[in-house]
Structures are given as C-alpha cells and as structure tokens.
Amino acid sequence: MPRHPRLAAVVTATAALGALAAGPASAGDPAVTDPRVVAHFDFAAGETPENIALEPDGSADLTFAFAHRVVRVTRQGVTTPVATLPDVPGGHSPVGGPVASGIARAHDGTLYVNYVTGTKETGVxxxxxxxxxxxxxxxFPADSFPNGLALDEKCDTLYAADTGLGRVWSLPVTGGEPTVWATGAALEPTVEIPFGANGLKVHHGAVWVSNTAQSTLLRIPVREDRTAGPIETRATGLNFIDDFAFTGHGDTVLAALIMDDTLELVRPDGTHKPVLTAADGLDNPTSAAVRAKSVYVPSAAYFTTPDPDPNLLLARISKNKL
Structure with a gap:
C-alpha cells in the first residue's frame, strides 16, 4: 500500500486497539525463526516492493510500485528484471503517480499484475x-484502485481487491471488463483512512480480503454458482493490515501490518500476535508469501525517514496443520 500522509497521523490513535485482539501463544502456533534480509532495494529509484508471487525454484517475483516494474529475486538476493509496465502520460493514483500493485502467477509461468494509473490503462x-x-x-474503471490480486485456476478467474472503491472485482483470465463480485460496508474505506479492501487470497472455497481502514481480515465464501456469499469477519484489531498469506492448508494467516513494521500471526479463532518486527529488518511490510519452510516478506519503506530500507526478508517457518 503506497505512501499516503493521512495514514501516519492516525497510527497512534489506533495502535492500542490492536492489543485488544491479541491473544496468548498457542501450542499449535507455527514458529517463525531465523529472519534475514536477502536483498535491499533503491527507494529513490521507486524500488518499493508492493506485492509478491513465488516461482517453483523459490525465487520471488515482486512488483515495484513506483517504478511500475516486476523483478525476480532469488533466495540468495540476486535481482533480475522481468518486465516494465508502460509509462502513462498524465497518469496518477490516490498516492501520486501510477503504481504497480498486486501480482499473481499461473502454473505455466504467466504473471498477472494490477496497474493503477487513473486512466484507461488501469487494470490487469x-x-x-x-x-x-x-x-x-x-x-477497469479509471477511478478504481485494484490492489491485491489472486488467480483461481480451477475456474480461470482473477479476483482483485479495490482499495479505493471498497469492493472485489472478478475477471476471466481471457480478459475484458471486470465484474463487481462482492460489495458491502465491510470492504469499504473510512473517512479517516481512504484505503479499504487491500490484500486478497483465494483459499478453501473462499476469497479472503484484508481491509486496511477497518483493521480486519474477511472471508467471502464462493457459492456453487461462483457468486459471493455473505462477508464474514475473521479477525479484528489488525492495525493497517496490508496483504497476507496462509501458513498451510488451514486458516492460520501471516499478515503484514504496514505501519507497525510487524508480521502478525493470525489464528483461526481471530486472535493474533507479532512474529517479526522492525528489529528483524521489516520496514513497512506490504505482503507475505509462504512456500514449504520459508516465509517471504517484502518491505517498501513508504513511510520511513530519513533512511528508508526497502527490502526482501526471508525466515523459516515450522510446518503445521493449522
């Protein structure tokens, strides 16, 4: 979620609320250990990693929001370019210029990327x-802000969370104009924080969405006819949650709390606790990805002064069935 000055002003007022939902450690919690930053990026060049998809070899495909580029980073930190989205004269977004946001990968290696430009180039x-x-x-509509992106290859459908309009879009992989798939107050931004539905994942017959403004994690069942079921709130008190990842086959989540410099473990019952912090190298984390025994966390350093450190962090995660 790119830089926006209004967010910083309300961090202190909401930080205490997150403690209300925090719970004690559980014997079933996966352990996150041995964090290490494997790559640092150039903030001044717009190398602000916003979202992540993983390659079969463990490399990470990252969107650089303000450089509107996609790069690939190996587990050893070697970074190579993949593609650059086109310049859009007069392009803009609620956070300034055009930004690349969510990314999803198909099994054949095709990548899908959201691009927010304020023009007809906005979309996938x-x-x-x-x-x-x-x-x-x-x-997509020029006033939309497609952010988190996920691909359901079982039905060849892309889902995108719209941070500005507070909705979820669906789009066939063949392309075209998207369909409004889910709406409701739970997906919308607030007057104080104009960033609503943000991160998005498809998991166990449902579309899961984070809402930054409302500090919530939501689950939307996918009905048999592929329409959206009722929105369920699965966790609250997740201050400035950005994107997230599941730790395994169950409903345990690792969520990036961008303003708290925290990776938060969210249990299936909605309680949560921090497992990585700024002391481990996080600097405004934006998303997360899990593969086998590894968790990847990009940090964009959008709000850090005077020495922003956008980076990619890897850590070990214990196997679990949650």
Missing part, C-alpha cells in the same frame, strides 16, 4: 512466461 496486465512486454487484458 499480463506478462508471458519468460518476461517480455506486458499486455493489458483487464480494463
């Missing part, structure tokens, strides 16, 4: 396996 862009020039396939 496809990058062919192996890289190359991105192609716009999803044509």
């Amino acid at each position: 862009w496809r990058i062919a396996p192996g890289g190359g020039a991105p192609e716009q396939i999803g044509f």
Whole structure:
C-alpha cells in the first residue's frame, strides 16, 4: 500500500486497539525463526516492493510500485528484471503517480499484475512466461484502485481487491471488463483512512480480503454458482493490515501490518500476535508469501525517514496443520 500522509497521523490513535485482539501463544502456533534480509532495494529509484508471487525454484517475483516494474529475486538476493509496465502520460493514483500493485502467477509461468494509473490503462496486465512486454487484458474503471490480486485456476478467474472503491472485482483470465463480485460496508474505506479492501487470497472455497481502514481480515465464501456469499469477519484489531498469506492448508494467516513494521500471526479463532518486527529488518511490510519452510516478506519503506530500507526478508517457518 503506497505512501499516503493521512495514514501516519492516525497510527497512534489506533495502535492500542490492536492489543485488544491479541491473544496468548498457542501450542499449535507455527514458529517463525531465523529472519534475514536477502536483498535491499533503491527507494529513490521507486524500488518499493508492493506485492509478491513465488516461482517453483523459490525465487520471488515482486512488483515495484513506483517504478511500475516486476523483478525476480532469488533466495540468495540476486535481482533480475522481468518486465516494465508502460509509462502513462498524465497518469496518477490516490498516492501520486501510477503504481504497480498486486501480482499473481499461473502454473505455466504467466504473471498477472494490477496497474493503477487513473486512466484507461488501469487494470490487469499480463506478462508471458519468460518476461517480455506486458499486455493489458483487464480494463477497469479509471477511478478504481485494484490492489491485491489472486488467480483461481480451477475456474480461470482473477479476483482483485479495490482499495479505493471498497469492493472485489472478478475477471476471466481471457480478459475484458471486470465484474463487481462482492460489495458491502465491510470492504469499504473510512473517512479517516481512504484505503479499504487491500490484500486478497483465494483459499478453501473462499476469497479472503484484508481491509486496511477497518483493521480486519474477511472471508467471502464462493457459492456453487461462483457468486459471493455473505462477508464474514475473521479477525479484528489488525492495525493497517496490508496483504497476507496462509501458513498451510488451514486458516492460520501471516499478515503484514504496514505501519507497525510487524508480521502478525493470525489464528483461526481471530486472535493474533507479532512474529517479526522492525528489529528483524521489516520496514513497512506490504505482503507475505509462504512456500514449504520459508516465509517471504517484502518491505517498501513508504513511510520511513530519513533512511528508508526497502527490502526482501526471508525466515523459516515450522510446518503445521493449522
């Protein structure tokens, strides 16, 4: 979630609320250990990692929001370019210029990326396996802010969380204009914080969404006819939650709390606790990804002064069935 000055002003007022939902450690909690920053990026060049998808070899595909680029970072920290989204003259977003946001990967290596420009170029862009020039396939309203992105390959559908309009869109992988898939007050931003539905994952027959303004984690069942079921609130008190990842087959989540410099473990019952902090190297974490015994956490350093440190952190995560 890119830089916005209004967020910083309300951090202190809401930070105490998160403690109300925090719970004691559970014997079933997965352990997150041995954090290490494997790559540092250039904030001045717009290398602010916003979202992440993983390659089969464990490399991470990252969107650089303000550079509107996609790069690939190995587990050893070697960074190579994948693609650059086109410049958009006169392009803008609620956080300044055009930004690249969510990313999803298909099994064949195709990458899908959300691009927010305030123009007709806003929407989903496809990058062919192996890289190359991105192609716009999803044509979203110019005033939308497609952020978190997930692909359900079982039904060839992309889902995107709209941070500004407070909704979830669906789009076939063949492209076109999106359909409003889910709406409701639980997805919307607030007057104080204009960032609503943000992170998004497809998991166990449901679309899960974070709401930054409302500090919540939501679950939306996918009905048999592929329409959205009633929105369920699964956790509260997640201050400035950005994107998130599941630790395994169950409903335990690792959530990036961007303003608290924290990776929060969220249990299926909604209680939660921090497992990584700024002391481990987090600097405004934006998202997370889990593969086997590893968790990846990009940090964008959007709000850090005077020495922002956008980076990619890896840590070990214990196997669990939660």
